[in-house]
Amino acid sequence: GQQLNQSPQSMFIQEGEDVSMNCTSSSIFNTWLWYKQDPGEGPVLLIALYKAGELTSNGRLTAQFGITRKDSFLNISASIPSDVGIYFCAGQGYGGSQGNLIFGKGTKLSVKP
Amino acid sequence: NAGVTQTPKFQVLKTGQSMTLQCAQDMNHNSMYWYRQDPGMGLRLIYYSASEGTTDKGEVPNGYNVSRLNKREFSLRLESAAPSQTSVYFCASNAHRDSSVYGYTFGSGTRLTVV
Numbered sequence: 001g002q003q004l005n006q007s008p009q010s011m012f013i014q015e016g017e018d019v020s021m022n023c024t025s026s027s028i029f030n031t032w033l034w035y036k037q038d039p040g041e042g043p044v045l046l047i048a049l050y051k052a053g054e055l056t057s058n059g060r061l062t063a064q065f066g067i068t069r070k071d072s073f074l075n076i077s078a079s080i081p082s083d084v085g086i087y088f089c090a091g092q093g094y095g096g097s098q099g100n101l102i103f104g105k106g107t108k109l110s111v112k113p
Numbered sequence: 114n115a116g117v118t119q120t121p122k123f124q125v126l127k128t129g130q131s132m133t134l135q136c137a138q139d140m141n142h143n144s145m146y147w148y149r150q151d152p153g154m155g156l157r158l159i160y161y162s163a164s165e166g167t168t169d170k171g172e173v174p175n176g177y178n179v180s181r182l183n184k185r186e187f188s189l190r191l192e193s194a195a196p197s198q199t200s201v202y203f204c205a206s207n208a209h210r211d212s213s214v215y216g217y218t219f220g221s222g223t224r225l226t227v228v
Contacts, residue, residue, distance in 0.1 A: 101216075
């Protein structure tokens with residue numbers, strides 16, 4: 001079945017630094033979503049991307065839908081302690097999985113004050 | 114506006130015991146999902162219900178059963194719990210059959226330990 005490769009698995013950064021993470025797929029996706037999971041909570045939708053090449057921002061977060069439709073990137077600028085958590089990419093491909101989302105394994109972000 | 118509510122939040126079971134995880138949403142969503150989250154494995158789909166009255170297997174359905182009781186409620190049952198089912202379980206819902214249109218809304222999870 002379709003799989004997403006999300007990297008890096010974990011990041012330890014200093015407060016104020018910028019963060020980049022990405023997801024790649026072996027097949028084409030028509031939608032990319034980025035979620036954040038705070039410790040002890042469920043994932044919450046951050047950004048949704050619907051068109052190849054689309055670049056969308058949500059505050060300090062910026063995500064892009066890759067031109068090839070097989071990848072997506074999430075950047076966080078000027079990180080702060082509350083950015084700590086696990087970030088998941090999710091995608092919906094054509095045909096397979098009956099319309100259900102496929103999730104990456106997550107990037108765990110730790111921020112040192 | 115409660116969104117997706119899961120009960121219980123924590124549970125410890127002995128091997129072989131049974132239990133039902135409850136999930137309810139108040140957003141009038143059509144589709145509902147059960148995921149499990151294990152370290153390093155991300156979110157894996159157990160079962161889903163595209164609409165009231167239908168249920169389908171996901172990636173890891175073995176050892177579980179589900180019931181879509183009505184449009185609001187979707188329960189997950191472990192008939193005979195095993196240590197391999199120790200995990201965090203998330204329920205999610207979506208307004209539209211096409212998952213990409215709105216994305217999922219998740220509950221806060223049930224942390225299950227089987228000893």
